[in-house]
Amino acid sequence: MQFIENKTFDELKVGDSAEIKRTLRQRDIELFAVMSGDVNPAHVDAEFAKSDMFHKVIAHGMWGGALISAVLGTELPGPGTIYLDQSLRFRRPVGLGDTVTVRVTVREKFAEKKRVILDCECRNQAGEVVVEGVAEVIAPSEKVRRPRVALPELHLHERGARYGELMQAAQHLPAIRVAVVHPCDQVSLTGALDAMTEKLIVPVLVGPEARIRSAAQQAGRSLDGVELVDAPHSHAAAAQAVALARQGQVQALMKGALHTDELMGAVVDAQTGLRTERRISHIFAFDVPTYAKALLITDAAINIYPDLDDKRDIVRNAIDLAHAIGVARPKVAILSAVETVNSKLKSTVEAAALCKMAERGQIEGGILDGPLAFDNAISKDAARTKHIVSPVAGDADILVVPDLEAGNMLAKQLIYLAGADAAGIVLGARVPIVLTSRADGALARMASCALAQLFIHYGRKP
Numbered sequence: 001m002q003f004i005e006n007k008t009f010d011e012l013k014v015g016d017s018a019e020i021k022r023t024l025r026q027r028d029i030e031l032f033a034v035m036s037g038d039v040n041p042a043h044v045d046a047e048f049a050k051s052d053m054f055h056k057v058i059a060h061g062m063w064g065g066a067l068i069s070a071v072l073g074t075e076l077p078g079p080g081t082i083y084l085d086q087s088l089r090f091r092r093p094v095g096l097g098d099t100v101t102v103r104v105t106v107r108e109k110f111a112e113k114k115r116v117i118l119d120c121e122c123r124n125q126a127g128e129v130v131v132e133g134v135a136e137v138i139a140p141s142e143k144v145r146r147p148r149v150a151l152p153e154l155h156l157h158e159r160g161a162r163y164g165e166l167m168q169a170a171q172h173l174p175a176i177r178v179a180v181v182h183p184c185d186q187v188s189l190t191g192a193l194d195a196m197t198e199k200l201i202v203p204v205l206v207g208p209e210a211r212i213r214s215a216a217q218q219a220g221r222s223l224d225g226v227e228l229v230d231a232p233h234s235h236a237a238a239a240q241a242v243a244l245a246r247q248g249q250v251q252a253l254m255k256g257a258l259h260t261d262e263l264m265g266a267v268v269d270a271q272t273g274l275r276t277e278r279r280i281s282h283i284f285a286f287d288v289p290t291y292a293k294a295l296l297i298t299d300a301a302i303n304i305y306p307d308l309d310d311k312r313d314i315v316r317n318a319i320d321l322a323h324a325i326g327v328a329r330p331k332v333a334i335l336s337a338v339e340t341v342n343s344k345l346k347s348t349v350e351a352a353a354l355c356k357m358a359e360r361g362q363i364e365g366g367i368l369d370g371p372l373a374f375d376n377a378i379s380k381d382a383a384r385t386k387h388i389v390s391p392v393a394g395d396a397d398i399l400v401v402p403d404l405e406a407g408n409m410l411a412k413q414l415i416y417l418a419g420a421d422a423a424g425i426v427l428g429a430r431v432p433i434v435l436t437s438r439a440d441g442a443l444a445r446m447a448s449c450a451l452a453q454l455f456i457h458y459g460r461k462p
Contacts, residue, residue: 002147002148003145003146003147003148004074004078004079004144004145004146004147004148005078005079005143005144005145005146006077006078006079006080006081006140006143006144006145007076007077007078007139008077008139008140008141008142008143009077009109009111009114009116009139009140009141010141012076012077012106012109012116012139013106014106014107014108014109015105015106016076016105016106017076017103017104017105017106018071018075018076018103018104019071019075019101019102019103019104020067020070020071020075020101020102021099021100021101021102022067022099022100022102023097023098023099023100024059024063024094024095024096024097024098024099024100025096025097026057026096027156028059028063029043029044029057029059029060029063029096030044030156031154031156032059032060032062032063032066033060034156036060036062038060040060042054042057042058043057043058043059043060044057045057054093054095056093056095056096057095057096058093058094058095059093059094059095059098061088061090061131063094064088064090064094064100064102064122064130064131065086065088065131065133067100067102067122068086068088068102068104068120068122068131068133068135069083069086070102071102071103071104071120072104072118072135072137075104076104076106076118077116077137077139077140078140078144079140079144079146080139080140080141080142080144081137081138081139081140082137082138083135083137084115084136084137084138085134085135085136086120086133086134086135086136087133087134087135088120088131088132088133089131089132089133090130090131091128091129091130091131091132092124092128092129092130093130094122094124094130098124098125098130099124099125100122100123100124100130101122101123102120102121102122103120103121103122103123104118104119104120104135105118105119106118107119107134109139113138114138114139114141115136115137115138115139116136116137116138116139117134117135117136118134118135118136118137119132119134120132120133120134120135121133155289155290157289157290157419159421159443160287160421160443160447161287162285162287162293162294162421163287163421163423163443163444163446163447163450165294166285166294166325166423166447166450166451166454167198167200167446167447167450169325169326169450169454170200170450170453170454171198171199173453173454173457174457175196175199175200175201175202175453176200176201176202176251176252176452176453176456176457177201177202177204177249177250177251177252178192178195178201178202178203178204178250178251178252178253178254178434178449178452179204179206179229179240179241179244179245179250179252179253179254180192180203180204180205180206180241180254180256181206181207181234181237181238181241181253181254181255181256181258181263182206182207182208182231182234182237182238182256182257182258183205183207183212183215183256183257184207184208184211184212184215184256184257185215185256185257186215186218186219187257188255188256188257188436189205189212189215189216189219189221189256190219190221190442191436191440191442191445191446192205192254192256192445193221193226194442194445194446195445195446195449196226198446198449200446200449200450200453201252201254201449201452201453203226203227203254204227204228204229204244204249204250205223205226205227205228205229206228206229206231206237206240206241206244207229207230207231207234207237207256208230208231208232208233208237209228209230212228229241229244234257234258234259234262235262235266237256237258238258238262238263238265238266238267239266239272241253241263241266242266242267242269242272242273242274243272245274245430245431246272246274246430250431251431251452251456252431252432252433252434252452252456253267253431253432253433253434254433254434254436254448254449254452255433255434255435255436260301260435263433263435264280264302264426264433267280267426267429267433268280268429273429274429274430274431275429275430276428276429276430278313278316278317278428279303279306279309279310279313279314279317279428280302280426280427280428280429281298281299281302281303281306281310281313281314281317281318281426281427281428282298282299282300282301282302282424282425282426282435283296283297283298283299283317283318283321283424283425283426283427284296284297284298284300284301284411284422284423284424285321285325285422285423285424285425285447285448285451286411286414286420286421286422286423287420287421287422287423287447288414288418288420289418289419289420290418291378293397294325294397295378295396295397295398295399296318296321296322296330296397296398296399297398297399297401297407297410297411297414298314298315298317298318298398298399298400298401298407299314299400299401299404299407300401300404300407300408300410300411301404301407301408301424301426301435302404302426303403303404304403304404304405305403305404306403307350308350308353308354311334311350311354311400312354312357312362312363313428314400315332315334315354315363315366315368315398315400316363316365317427317428318330318332318398318400319332319363319364319365319366319398320365320427320455321425321427321451321455322366322397322398323365323458324451324454324455324457324458324459325451325454327397329365329366329367330365330366330367330397330398331366331367331369331391331392331395331396331397331398332366332367332368332369332370332392332396332397332398332400333369333370333372333376333377333378333392333393333396333398333399333400334350334351334354334355334368334369334370334371334372334400335347335351335370335371335372335373335374335377335399335400335401335402335406336348336351336370336371336372336373336402337373338371338373339371339372339373339376339386339388340371341371346402347371347402347403348370348371350402351370351371351372352370352371354368354370354400355368355369355370366398367391367392368392369390369391369392369393370400372388372390372392372393372396374399374410376388376393376394377392377393377394377396377399378394378396378399379394380393380394380395381394382394421441421443421444421447422440422444423436423444423445423447423448423450423451424436424437424444424448425448425451425452425455427455432451432452432455432456433452434448434449434451434452435448436448
């Protein structure tokens, strides 16, 4: 166990010193900005910093001041020290990768009130002074020796960063025409109009016109220039939207304020629907704070207990979406409860079969491995512990769940316990379907539209 111990006023001598070293990382700048609220672009905007006087991202000046405080409070005099005054002069900037040595030295002692004056300086790896100053403190009078407190582990995550990348990739593409089915509440209507503002879609609002206009009025949004197709109720709206897709008048569908079953019932209708030879499936695109890239999970919304042939198409749909968002060779983890094939556990047998199908060219465009337990699929450490050697383990782009129950629970755990954001799209029909939940926010709805836009334009490539 590490301990932290002070020097009392009586123990201190003029000339006593203590120091710490720190190397400035991007994480330090972000943490200081979050804590202080100082988002000066010189510190947090690399593009702006290039044009600033130092031509690089630099630390907040008070980062050095905070390090001086850390030496005073933990090393010299240490616990029990009371800060009275601090002067600072900032001599040079501290850039990313610079290593700073922070030293405090006792200059004077005053027995009255146990005051101590200390010289303070921070030097970079070249020995140049970057910050200097003088501190005045009240030194502790009693000896303190305590276990050093372990700081909590922090994970920095920019909310919606992965979705921002999706929308940036889509911003130079033409907007796609999307039939928004029964957008009769503020949430679904606003999501469609926001996606229009971002030039992701050109919405065609299909549903009871009076109710749609009422929702727009309640939301304070204008429908000027937006096409409306009147339909008396949600079932009729779903049928009408599917008809528009069959006629080639829209390139995608988007769920509004109706049940998923109503919309998908019209989509899979054998006579008038949008079926193809491929199984229809849903793919979540997750932005998970603790995962380094976008994570696709399928199928957690459409296929309840898919068989092997269904899973083949589910995998193919997910690979197609991964290609559309820029993952050239997606790594596909076929999930089960264990990572070994067990004849009593059907999902492990099917996982092994899917991998063999990929080897034989029945599934193309991705790297498959399975069965893999969830931890082995997303954690290199877990895979290493189990001695799993695989290009997929610990670095999956796509997770294929055994059934809808497992997928739904996994998706909701990521959302409510891991703070993940979830966009969603249905593939395998003639057109992609933006299938959002009533609980989804504007960001997830726009990201889902970006998925559809990217998919449509990827499919048009020669």
